[in-house]
Amino acid sequence: MPEFNFLLLHVRDHAVSAVLYQELLGIPIVDQKADIAILPLRDGIMLGLWSRDTVEPKSSGHTGASEIAFAVADISTLAATHDDWSRRGLTIIQAPTLMSFGTTFVALDPDGHRLRVFAPPMA
Numbered sequence: 001m002p003e004f005n006f007l008l009l010h011v012r013d014h015a016v017s018a019v020l021y022q023e024l025l026g027i028p029i030v031d032q033k034a035d036i037a038i039l040p041l042r043d044g045i046m047l048g049l050w051s052r053d054t055v056e057p058k059s060s061g062h063t064g065a066s067e068i069a070f071a072v073a074d075i076s077t078l079a080a081t082h083d084d085w086s087r088r089g090l091t092i093i094q095a096p097t098l099m100s101f102g103t104t105f106v107a108l109d110p111d112g113h114r115l116r117v118f119a120p121p122m123a
Contacts, residue, residue: 007045007068008050014032020088020109021047035053070115070116074110074122075119091107
């Protein structure tokens, strides 16, 4: 069975996106080429930021129909992350909201990829 080890996002400017994700997630850029940047997420999963102009076959360029989700420990960490990402200029499309799976907010990266942060409900 194939092993899941990469998440690829098609982006306008891979270098700019790489710096953004490096700063948001506190992870290093481990490889950068003329059209792609790679950052380690965890457990062997890598984030690839690929220039959508060089993706083959061609990318549709449509974003927003899926999400990347990040869990945080608690609501205070969620609030601090929300404040930080707002200060960085990310568009917040959902303010912190209580939902069935915990408290959450959603931001957009510069390419319109949805980034959901959530704090699971306390037991």
